[in-house]
Amino acid sequence: MFAPRSRSLFFFFFFFCTSANTTTPDPRTQPVSRRRRSEQQVLFVVLAPPPTKMNLSTSDECCAFESPALDRALPPILILEFMLGLMGNVVALWMFIFHMDTWKPNAVYLTHLAVADSIVLFCLPFRADYYRRGKDWIHGDVPCRLLLFLLAANRAAGIFFLTAVAVDRYFKIVHPLNRINRMGLGYALWVSLALWGLIFFATGYLLADEHFFYNGNRTQCESFNICMGFSPLATWHNTFYVTQFFLPTVIVAFCTARIAWQLRVRTLDKQGKIKRAVQFVSAVALIFITCFFPSTISRIAVWILKVWYDECRYFQEANLAFYTSVCFTYFNSVLNPVVYYFSSPAFSGTFDKLLNKLLRRSGGTDQTPSTENAVSTMDGRRV
Numbered sequence: 001m002f003a004p005r006s007r008s009l010f011f012f013f014f015f016f017c018t019s020a021n022t023t024t025p026d027p028r029t030q031p032v033s034r035r036r037r038s039e040q041q042v043l044f045v046v047l048a049p050p051p052t053k054m055n056l057s058t059s060d061e062c063c064a065f066e067s068p069a070l071d072r073a074l075p076p077i078l079i080l081e082f083m084l085g086l087m088g089n090v091v092a093l094w095m096f097i098f099h100m101d102t103w104k105p106n107a108v109y110l111t112h113l114a115v116a117d118s119i120v121l122f123c124l125p126f127r128a129d130y131y132r133r134g135k136d137w138i139h140g141d142v143p144c145r146l147l148l149f150l151l152a153a154n155r156a157a158g159i160f161f162l163t164a165v166a167v168d169r170y171f172k173i174v175h176p177l178n179r180i181n182r183m184g185l186g187y188a189l190w191v192s193l194a195l196w197g198l199i200f201f202a203t204g205y206l207l208a209d210e211h212f213f214y215n216g217n218r219t220q221c222e223s224f225n226i227c228m229g230f231s232p233l234a235t236w237h238n239t240f241y242v243t244q245f246f247l248p249t250v251i252v253a254f255c256t257a258r259i260a261w262q263l264r265v266r267t268l269d270k271q272g273k274i275k276r277a278v279q280f281v282s283a284v285a286l287i288f289i290t291c292f293f294p295s296t297i298s299r300i301a302v303w304i305l306k307v308w309y310d311e312c313r314y315f316q317e318a319n320l321a322f323y324t325s326v327c328f329t330y331f332n333s334v335l336n337p338v339v340y341y342f343s344s345p346a347f348s349g350t351f352d353k354l355l356n357k358l359l360r361r362s363g364g365t366d367q368t369p370s371t372e373n374a375v376s377t378m379d380g381r382r383v
Contacts (some may be wrong), residue, residue, distance in 0.1 A: 002264040062227040063312035064215040065319050071131045074327060078128040081330050082121050089118045105194045107347070110340050113161040120154035123147050124330060125163045130221065137221035141210050142223040146281035149206040151330075152223065152361040154243055156199045158332045159292065162284045162371045163248040164191060165343060169277045170255035173262050202240050204234055224322065226302060226315045236298060245296045248290055278317035281340040287339065291332035294325035 017127055025165060032051060092114045137144055171180050206223055209358055213220045224241075227234060259281055263274045298321040341348050 011057075028309070045183075045268075062213065062225040063315055063319070064220070065211065065312075065316050067094070067320055068134070070320060071134050074131045074323075075128040077296065077327055078124045078131070081327070081334055082124040082128075085117060085121045085124075085330075088334060089114050089121065092340050093118065093346065094338050095350055095354070099354065100347070101350070102186055103349060105183070105185065105191075106168045106343055108185060108188035108192060109161045109164045109168070109345075110343055112196075113157060114340070116161075117158040117336055120150050121238075121333055127151075134218060135215075135220050136218040137212070138219070141212065144211055144360035145207050145209075148211055148221065148223040149203060152206055153199050154333070155241075155249060155292070155329055156203060158161055158336065159244055159248050159249040159288075160195045160199065161288065162336075162339065163251055164195065164338075166252045166255045166281050166284050168366050169280055170258060173277050174258050176269065201350060202244075205236075209233075224299075226306075226312070226319060228310050230307075240257065240301070241299055242296055245288070245292050249292075251286055252281065256285055259283050276342060280339065283339045283342050287332055287335050293330050294328050295322060298325050300324040 071181070073232055093111070094112065096111045126139065171178050175181070191374060202297065211221055211223055213222065213225065223237060224235070256278075259274065259277050263278050268273060301318045302315065302322065309315070341351060
């Protein structure tokens with residue numbers, strides 16, 4: 001890394017600054033403390049090339065990576081997701097609350113999903129600001145905990161409530177006489193509360209401890225870190241992240257296959273009910289693959305690398321892939337309004353009716369004069 005003469009000058013400079021150390025550390029493996037150390041050590045971390053290690057305890061070290069390209073690319077993407085997702089979910093909530101004539105269990109699940117998406121979307125500008133500053137969190141400990149909790153809870157809510165609606169469609173189409181189909185809105189509310197309880201139980205620990213790591217003069221706020229030691233909470237965090245994708249994916253794939261089979265064997269599909277159900281579960285499967293699959297696979301890649309290596313330099317590409325693919329996870333808040341459209345004829349019919357009304361109103365000023373004057377000269381009737 002350095003020429004022999006430059007290496008000697010560097011070691012002499014470091015020895016002069018610290019004066020208490022008897023051994024010269026290797027700049028490629030110098031750890032960064034979770035708590036701020038002396039100014040001399042912080043100065044040395046700035047001089048050391050990435051990746052570095054952050055000491056969390058005597059037996060646990062986490063890697064810190066520099067990714068300037070990611071810091072430049074993610075802020076505009078996150079802001080775009082915020083604007084598009086906010087528009088779609090505000091319209092969806094407006095329709096659910098004020099324009100839904102009939103409520104069914106799937107509408108209850110999707111309303112909870114729209115609320116979760118609308119809340120977490122307001123976290124994206126803070127995340128964009130964090131990356132714009134080169135992964136430097138300036139808003140304090142409690143907002144950091146709350147941000148990471150909301151991001152994790154939204155991912156779980158997106159997966160769980162979409163799965164709940166897919167299962168509801170499955171029973172309605174494949175098992176129409178099952179007693180589950182006779183349960184009303186009270187049953188759907190209890191299921192929603194149970195799902196929220198499961199989400200809080202699985203992700204609430206993110207509120208219990210700080211997630212600050214100091215890399216030079218920057219404060220990183222992250223819940224996913226590549227650590228060489230063993231931590232029960234980190235193990236659970238990663239395990240739940242992967243499990244919450246694969247298990248619901250199997251359920252959604254099963255529901256999709258069975259509903260599609262019903263569409264094939266039933267020659268008579270009154271009002272296109274089965275076809276709409278196939279479109280809905282296909283949209284859910286598309287969201288699962290687009291939004292949740294990339295980050296899950298990249299996290300599994302980190303696990304595999306940890307079995308083979310214990311040096312930070314082997315994880316830099318996997319870390320970059322993971323944080324890039326996490327942006328697709330936030331994209332589910334943008335795509336979910338598409339799922340709402342295919343969820344039921346009530347929602348799509350209401351949306352089409354409101355859209356046509358708005359279009360007629362916007363074009364009414366131009367068409368009204370010509371329409372009023374369009375009178376037949378033969379019998380006085382409008383044509």
